[in-house]
Amino acid sequence: MIDEETARDQVVSTADRLFYAHGVQAVGMDAVRTEAGVSLKRIYALFPSKDDLVLAVLRHRTEQWDAGVARALAAARTPRDRMLAVFDFLAEWFREDDFRGCAFINFFGELAGGSSRVAEAVREQKTSFQRHVADLVCEAGGPGYLAPQLALLAEGAQTTAAITGDPATAAHARAAAETLIGAAFSPTSRF
Amino acid sequence: MIDEETARDQVVSTADRLFYAHGVQAVGMDAVRTEAGVSLKRIYALFPSKDDLVLAVLRHRTEQWDAGVARALAAARTPRDRMLAVFDFLAEWFREDDFRGCAFINFFGELAGGSSRVAEAVREQKTSFQRHVADLVCEAGGPGYLAPQLALLAEGAQTTAAITGDPATAAHARAAAETLIGAAFSPTSRF
DNA sequence: TCCGCTAGAGAACGATCGTTCTCCGCGTAT
DNA sequence: ATACGCGGAGAACGATCGTTCTCTAGCGGA
Secondary structure, eight states, rough: OOOHHHHHHHHHHHHHHHHHHHHHHTSSSSHHHHHHHHHHHHHHHHHHHHHHHHHHHHHHHHHHHHHHHHHHHHHOOOOHHHHHHHHHHHHHHHTTTTTOOHHHHHHHHHHTTTOOOHHHHHHHHHHHHHHHHHHHHHHOOOOOOOOHHHHHHHHHHHHHHHHHOTTTHHHHHHHHHHHHHHHHTTOOOOO | OOOOHHHHHHHHHHHHHHHHHHSSSTHHHHHHHHHHOHHHHHHHHHHHHHHHHHHHHHHHHHHHHHHHHHHHHHTTOOOHHHHHHHHHHHHHTTTSSTSSSSSHHHHHHHHHHTTTHHHHHHHHHHHHHHHHHHHHHHHOOOOTTHHHHHHHHHHHHHHHHHOOOOTTTTHHHHHHHHHHHHHSSSSTOOO
């Protein structure tokens, strides 16, 4: 029999792929079982309910997101580039064939009305991202109002790219971010 | 018996409210029937399937959105204010108690994997909005790249406000839009 | 008055959902 | 070798879904 951790990983990554591609409610636990190759009994031993599996998927997505952003950040040399790094990560992501927008936003829209735990998990990820952007802006010596503005561009890019399917959306967002950063650091800017 | 058009309006606005609040798949046709006060037989005479009802709801939302934007536009005096008008409309909308983000984005995330008609309807609304913003930028004599940037801010504001629940998101988006517009019209701006 | 038609209320239907249970095959200890 | 226990496959269960069907009450015309 496969190791518990392996089984857990297989179930989570399979559920992630299926839920993300088709929506949570459109995918039955049977489909997860079949594609993951882990019996229902085992799945329910690892995750007490489908809701718990969804939360595990969100945690998995958070890790992937954080890793992707960290990778893009590692390639940035200046504080200014570090503020823009997230848009480079988005550009990569949007080019993937199975890109279908931000899973947090999608799950929130589908489930937040029924599951407060999902709503809370999504809120946590988004506030964590905003805090991260705020730190980058702070490190670059930028004004406090810049961070939520950059975050708005990143969020908007994700939904727009999901719906239009146009990877160039990331470039538009990056260009806008460059303008906002330039204005925030220009000598004519006040506050 | 109530008039066909009245019945149709009641069903659509009830379905709109329920689908938007709880998600489409979480709301059964029985709930729509009960709350709208129109028999299932009648509903299915008006809308051949739930998918058709969802499309009718999306059309209804498009009309509401267009009317709201038009109202905000009517209050704007200068071409610059007209580009910013959409953010004033967003500010109003975000303050509503039942605000739960952009229905098009929510429905897309939930259903686009299963219904190509819903996916197409959402895409149409978003491209129509982008075209509208592009027209406003054009009328103000702004550069072409400005329109998608402003649209990104509007999209990002909607999802961010939905998740954080903070109506001030609209003000952040508006401030960013003012900066982008200022930069696009400044004499130092080059292409 | 009686007949035929319409529309509403909701039962019925088949499918599918999340979740649990049963059964069986296999590995291991004695 | 045999008894035991664990885990996998998938049947079973009750609920609920979208959709259709049945039954009945009310109404207009001969």
